[in-house]
Amino acid sequence: xxxxxxxxxxxxxxxxxxxxxxxxxxxxxxxxxxxxxxxxxxxxxxxxxxxxxxxxxxxxxxxxxxxxxxxxxxxxxxxxxxxxxxxxxxxxxxxxxxxxxxxxxxxxxxxxxxxxxxxxxxxxxxxxxxxxxxxxxxxxxxxxxxxxxxxxxxxxxxxxxxxxxxxxxxxxxxxxxxxxxxxxxxxxxxxxxxxxxxxxxxxxxxxxxxxxxxxxxxxxxxxxxxxxxxxxxxxxxxxxxxxxxxxxxxxxxxxxxxxxxxxxxxxxxxxxxxxxxxxxxxxxxxxxxxxxxxxxxxxxxxxxxxxxxxxxxxxxxxxxxxxxxxxxxxxxxxxxxxxxxxxxxxxxxxxxxxxxxxxxxxxxxxxxxxxxxxxxxxxxxxxxxxxxxxxxxxxxxxxxxxxxxxx
Amino acid sequence: xxxxxxxxxxxxxxxxxxxxxxxxxxxxxxxxxxxxxxxxxxxxxxxxxxxxxxxxxxxxxxxxxxxxxxxxxxxxxxxxxxxxxxxxxxxxxxxxxxxxxxxxxxxxxxxxxxxxxxxxxxxxxxxxxxxxxxxxxxxxxxxxxxxxxxxxxxxxxxxxxxxxxxxxxxxxxxxxxxxxxxxxxxxxxxxxxxxxxxxxxxxxxxxxxxxxxxxxxxxxxxxxxxxxxxxxxxxxxxxxxxxxxxxxxxxxxxxxxxxxxxxxxxxxxxxxxxxxxxxxxxxxxxxxxxxxxxxxxxxxxxxxxxxxxxxx
Numbered sequence: 001x002x003x004x005x006x007x008x009x010x011x012x013x014x015x016x017x018x019x020x021x022x023x024x025x026x027x028x029x030x031x032x033x034x035x036x037x038x039x040x041x042x043x044x045x046x047x048x049x050x051x052x053x054x055x056x057x058x059x060x061x062x063x064x065x066x067x068x069x070x071x072x073x074x075x076x077x078x079x080x081x082x083x084x085x086x087x088x089x090x091x092x093x094x095x096x097x098x099x100x101x102x103x104x105x106x107x108x109x110x111x112x113x114x115x116x117x118x119x120x121x122x123x124x125x126x127x128x129x130x131x132x133x134x135x136x137x138x139x140x141x142x143x144x145x146x147x148x149x150x151x152x153x154x155x156x157x158x159x160x161x162x163x164x165x166x167x168x169x170x171x172x173x174x175x176x177x178x179x180x181x182x183x184x185x186x187x188x189x190x191x192x193x194x195x196x197x198x199x200x201x202x203x204x205x206x207x208x209x210x211x212x213x214x215x216x217x218x219x220x221x222x223x224x225x226x227x228x229x230x231x232x233x234x235x236x237x238x239x240x241x242x243x244x245x246x247x248x249x250x251x252x253x254x255x256x257x258x259x260x261x262x263x264x265x266x267x268x269x270x271x272x273x274x275x276x277x278x279x280x281x282x283x284x285x286x287x288x289x290x291x292x293x294x295x296x297x298x299x300x301x302x303x304x305x306x307x308x309x310x311x312x313x314x315x316x317x318x319x320x321x322x323x324x325x326x327x328x329x330x331x332x333x334x335x336x337x338x339x340x341x342x343x344x345x346x347x348x349x350x351x352x353x354x355x356x357x358x359x360x361x362x363x364x365x366x367x368x369x370x371x372x373x374x375x376x377x378x379x380x381x382x383x384x385x386x387x388x389x390x391x392x393x394x395x396x397x398x399x400x401x402x403x404x405x406x407x
Numbered sequence: 408x409x410x411x412x413x414x415x416x417x418x419x420x421x422x423x424x425x426x427x428x429x430x431x432x433x434x435x436x437x438x439x440x441x442x443x444x445x446x447x448x449x450x451x452x453x454x455x456x457x458x459x460x461x462x463x464x465x466x467x468x469x470x471x472x473x474x475x476x477x478x479x480x481x482x483x484x485x486x487x488x489x490x491x492x493x494x495x496x497x498x499x500x501x502x503x504x505x506x507x508x509x510x511x512x513x514x515x516x517x518x519x520x521x522x523x524x525x526x527x528x529x530x531x532x533x534x535x536x537x538x539x540x541x542x543x544x545x546x547x548x549x550x551x552x553x554x555x556x557x558x559x560x561x562x563x564x565x566x567x568x569x570x571x572x573x574x575x576x577x578x579x580x581x582x583x584x585x586x587x588x589x590x591x592x593x594x595x596x597x598x599x600x601x602x603x604x605x606x607x608x609x610x611x612x613x614x615x616x617x618x619x620x621x622x623x624x625x626x627x628x629x630x631x632x633x634x635x636x637x638x639x640x641x642x643x644x645x646x647x648x649x650x651x652x653x654x655x656x657x658x659x660x661x662x663x664x665x666x667x668x669x670x671x672x673x674x675x676x677x678x679x680x681x682x683x684x685x686x687x688x689x690x691x692x693x694x695x696x697x698x699x700x701x702x703x704x705x706x707x708x709x710x711x712x713x714x715x716x717x718x719x
Contacts, residue, residue: 312663312673313665315644315664315669315671315713316664316665316666319643319644319716321643350633351633352620352632352667354667354668356636356641356666357633357636
């Protein structure tokens with residue numbers, strides 16, 4: 001059963017699925033302190049007419065969306081605040097895929113990343129029941145109550161949301177066994193990493209996808225704190241055999257190697273291959289290019305639901321490669337593999353209006369992670385060797401994350 | 408390495424490229440700025456190209472300009488001897504008295520070019536060189552590419568006839584590619600920068616007229632952010648391309664794709680239609696023994712390198 005749901009997680013049809021994101025609302029119950037959405041508000045809710053126009057445009061242009069499958073992604077703010085609208089959109093999509101005999105019929109998923117607060121509510125549960133076989137839902141919980149409530153607080157009250165989320169975890173895991181959560185780390189969260197990951201394992205969440213924010217928030221000494229936390233976490237995971245059934249995405253075997261300039265020159269993220277649409281009916285190469293996500297730059301609009309997509313405005317994204325956007329220091333880096341970037345943050349932080357300037361704010365945190373990761377795998381493989389498991393078979397005994405870095 | 412400084416002496420200085428001068432601006436560069444600009448060019452060892460408006464300038468401007476070796480670009484009708492004469496409309500082209508030693512720029516929309524093409528063809532024998540600049544590439548539709556290719560084919564026949572008569576008129580659309588072995592683009596921000604009437608430095612005049620951020624001024628010098636993106640090695644589509652005659656206009660790139668290093672579909676297709684007609688012209692002139700047989704422009708199957716990016 002778990003394997004079934006693993007297939008249905010966010011990696012479903014990885015590489016062959018088109019990701020289409022509806023920004024259904026810019027409102028959220030929470031005001032998370034690390035949230036990159038600087039322009040959240042309760043006014044910009046997607047009207048049904050806009051959603052319908054977006055679906056019609058996409059399905060009318062089937063030849064331009066050749067991917068085998070599609071992931072219809074709903075985000076906010078908090079998407080479940082608009083569950084009635086989403087339900088109507090999904091019904092319309094299903095009906096139209098069938099009516100048009102579209103190649104995505106029966107090759108689609110609906111995907112959500114939610115704060116989990118109203119997961120248990122009747123309307124949400126009714127929607128889940130109706131669409132269960134085509135659903136991927138991730139609930140974000142940051143770890144222990146202390147760590148979670150440090151950042152994930154209700155807007156206007158500063159009250160933490162841990163208790164309201166954690167009560168829904170058992171229901172979520174019963175409906176989607178094996179589903180992972182994503183955890184975002186900012187400077188203030190660093191001392192709580194170890195206990196938070198272990199706490200999430202204890203809650204029955206076997207896959208913890210975790211990453212440092214890409215924004216330039218890191219202080220002097222933060223890398224040392226991260227390194228220490230990950231070393232202690234590595235000891236806990238290995239000494240208690242937690243690696244057999246759990247995975248923390250901070251530890252990945254192929255992390256921290258040099259990258260070949262030609263053979264490993266691909267872009268990291270899928271900006272431009274994805275499509276996002278907001279309440280005004282504007283299209284973006286990814287939600288991170290919508291105005292509410294940007295601190296310093298203007299929104300990168302690539303079209304709208306009436307006039308369609310301006311393909312010229314996607315050409316840069318679709319020709320982006322690692323070396324062209326990287327500084328020489330990054331190209332020559334001995335531990336480059338696994339060092340992630342967010343195209344939207346690159347654009348927002350760039351010196352000019354370009355997506356071709358890679359932000360390096362995460363550099364020292366990546367290097368700290370690599371050192372701890374090396375320790376993890378050296379310790380784990382040695383342990384398995386001593387237990388009589390050959391090195392080349394050791395991987396079979398270790399649950400590994402299939403996730404790449406999360407935006 | 409910077410080689411050229413373009414000085415727009417007035418907001419009404421003629422355009423000589425894809426961008427349009429702004430008719431709602433009419434500031435004459437301050438004489439002190441002009442003199443400082445000339446001094447800046449001398450100190451940076453830059454060749455200065457002055458771009459004139461149609462109207463006359465005050466006498467002290469001409470005196471200042473004559474203090475340095477320079478080139479002049481001016482619109483037809485301007486009362487100065489220009490190294491490059493620019494035609495912004497067909498009336499000025501048709502009424503111009505050509506000598507056979509001039510270099511000219513013809514700025515035109517495609518429709519007009521097709522309508523007036525015979526006027527152009529009949530004038531070719533009285534020019535050393537002509538650059539034809541299409542001012543509406545950004546509005547091209549698929550059918551416009553077909554019409555442009557038909558024009559280029561006809562143009563090629565006329566150039567070929569001239570060559571057979573011993574008159575080798577150069578044209579950016581057809582003969583440049585034959586001569587080139589590597590990219591030879593506009594190179595704004597790499598080879599050349601522009602001093603505008605406001606006293607600031609810009610990547611090119613188009614960036615000034617679009618109110619983009621300047622790249623410096625005469626007091627503090629030049630600081631081009633992300634300058635590497637202006638170089639060919641940082642342009643993923645262009646660095647594998649062999650349409651060497653393409654202007655690779657970073658102003659059009661910025662306008663249409665939002666990235667200075669990424670050309671639009673329209674710019675790529677136009678450049679490849681020219682490349683392919685140049686290839687045919689090369690072969691025809693080689694057959695007539697007029698050009699070296701060793702020169703080669705390879706046959707390719709695409710008009711936009713973006714369409715074959717998976718094969719890179």
